[in-house]
Amino acid sequence: MRAVVGALALAAALGAGAGLQRWLNDGGGAFAAPEGGPYARPEFRLPDLDDGRERSIAEWDGQRIVLNFWASWCAPCLEEMPMFVRLQDRYGDQGVQFLGVAMDQPEPARQMAERLKLNYPSLVGELDAMQVASAFGNSQGVLPYTVLIDADGQVQATHAGLVDGADLERWLEED
Amino acid sequence: MNECARLALVLAALTTGSTWAGPFDVLLGRAPPVPQTAQEAFGLRVVGSGPEARLELDIARGHYLYRDRLSARVVGGEAELTLRLPPGDRTHDESFGITEVYRGRVEVPTTLPAGADAVEVNYQGCVEGRLCYPPARRVLTVEPS
Numbered sequence: 016m017r018a019v020v021g022a023l024a025l026a027a028a029l030g031a032g033a034g035l036q037r038w039l040n041d042g043g044g045a046f047a048a049p050e051g052g053p054y055a056r057p058e059f060r061l062p063d064l065d066d067g068r069e070r071s072i073a074e075w076d077g078q079r080i081v082l083n084f085w086a087s088w089c090a091p092c093l094e095e096m097p098m099f100v101r102l103q104d105r106y107g108d109q110g111v112q113f114l115g116v117a118m119d120q121p122e123p124a125r126q127m128a129e130r131l132k133l134n135y136p137s138l139v140g141e142l143d144a145m146q147v148a149s150a151f152g153n154s155q156g157v158l159p160y161t162v163l164i165d166a167d168g169q170v171q172a173t174h175a176g177l178v179d180g181a182d183l184e185r186w187l188e189e190d
Numbered sequence: 191m192n193e194c195a196r197l198a199l200v201l202a203a204l205t206t207g208s209t210w211a212g213p214f215d216v217l218l219g220r221a222p223p224v225p226q227t228a229q230e231a232f233g234l235r236v237v238g239s240g241p242e243a244r245l246e247l248d249i250a251r252g253h254y255l256y257r258d259r260l261s262a263r264v265v266g267g268e269a270e271l272t273l274r275l276p277p278g279d280r281t282h283d284e285s286f287g288i289t290e291v292y293r294g295r296v297e298v299p300t301t302l303p304a305g306a307d308a309v310e311v312n313y314q315g316c317v318e319g320r321l322c323y324p325p326a327r328r329v330l331t332v333e334p335s
Binding site: 086088089090091092093094118127145154156157158159160175176177 | 323
């Protein structure tokens, strides 16, 4: 555990994430487009929380992805995840796929996913999940962190902190 | 200098150079400055020696540290230090039940073994109602009291 915490701290110290900077500077608010505009989503592979099988984000290519980084120890994450469950139900048949990445140890994350009745897949990892978060603009590893990826695999927006549900739904309603 | 100019200077003096937002920031409609990193948000010091030692927490406004996620050990040592943790603010969290958190300035008495000159502190905290920083570890040089 100590090694894991140390690794997380080291990764956290690597620098401030642009998404966090924007979020902090505007005092919260909605999703923000990446600086420099949309960009092709980074490739990554992580184990599935359910069965440990390694999965690639490419499996969901062609769908609009709401990629949410979370952890069982993160109260704001747990606060917003029931909304993601409802939105997955509502928009799942319209080509929307929520995808979690738990920056956590598998067992507590699995227990929390069961408790929250997650109806969408979640991957899991510790330092490797933090590296994925960093690749999506969250180099501090703050949670929750949510990324909107369009059906062409372009990262359209990111948000550090609790998501504004109305803002997220506006994006989900877009064609 | 007329009264308006004098007032403007006073306001400017009161609202620049401070780390955290004050009432004038609110009056002027400024977004409160928020620390950008956990290191900035959570000031940590270890001060003193022997049974008089203490861990000092200086937590930025709008942030909190979880009491039960605070631990420390002497660098190079195996055993965790016994932190005499004062009660924190009790909050009810839907997911975690009753939890205790620290806000503002908090002193945590502890006892350092002879010769201890650096302490490793593990902690985890959040911005109120918004986001959490990941669990972190910091190595602190013991300062004389």
